[in-house]
Amino acid sequence: MKALIVIDQQNDFCPGGALAVPEGDLIVQGINALMADFDAVILTQDWHPAGHSSFASSHDNKTPYDMIEMPYGPQVLWPDHCIQGSMGAKFHMELQQDRADLIIRKGYNPAIDSYSAFFENDHRTATGLEGYLRTRGISELTMVGLALDFCVNFSAVDAATLGFDVTVRRDLCRAIDLDGSLAAAIEGMEKAGVTLA
Numbered sequence: 001m002k003a004l005i006v007i008d009q010q011n012d013f014c015p016g017g018a019l020a021v022p023e024g025d026l027i028v029q030g031i032n033a034l035m036a037d038f039d040a041v042i043l044t045q046d047w048h049p050a051g052h053s054s055f056a057s058s059h060d061n062k063t064p065y066d067m068i069e070m071p072y073g074p075q076v077l078w079p080d081h082c083i084q085g086s087m088g089a090k091f092h093m094e095l096q097q098d099r100a101d102l103i104i105r106k107g108y109n110p111a112i113d114s115y116s117a118f119f120e121n122d123h124r125t126a127t128g129l130e131g132y133l134r135t136r137g138i139s140e141l142t143m144v145g146l147a148l149d150f151c152v153n154f155s156a157v158d159a160a161t162l163g164f165d166v167t168v169r170r171d172l173c174r175a176i177d178l179d180g181s182l183a184a185a186i187e188g189m190e191k192a193g194v195t196l197a
Helices: 028-037 129-135 148-161 181-192
Strands: 002-007 040-046 067-070 073-076 102-106 140-146 165-174
Touching: 002 028, 002 148, 028 140, 028 165, 040 148, 102 129, 140 148, 148 165, 148 181
Parallel strands: 002 040, 002 140, 040 102, 140 165
Antiparallel strands: 067 073
């Protein structure tokens, strides 16, 4: 059994959004076209409370993209984005949400950011996605969405580490590329055994 995992295809990550990924909207139709090829479709949704600890606005004298040390490790500070219930947190309006078997919301703990579809950034707090996939007998995962060098990367590496067969469709992802993050992500995914297609 195989699943398509669509990572964070949300308004705030598309052009005009609070944390826009260049060309983030151009992959939506390709993602929709791919959905019919899979036994399951899973969407992830960044879902932050206002004032989340990963927002630069929550820290004195900090600006977006500064790095700080959190109890769980280094953390990039982001512009306020994907705030629960906001237009920015909604999926891109052209994404075929009705094909989704499951929507995984992440980043709702105000104290911990959450890039991966499987674990929050402490690498211990699980989202429940692994259990869902295992109980459905799904072993092959294809990942698409935003952003390739952050949430797609962390999700793919975690999935491979958990023993899933993981492919990332680079043509259906877009990256932020913050200070070399894209090259580092590609290297890390390859090292983890992720297939980059």
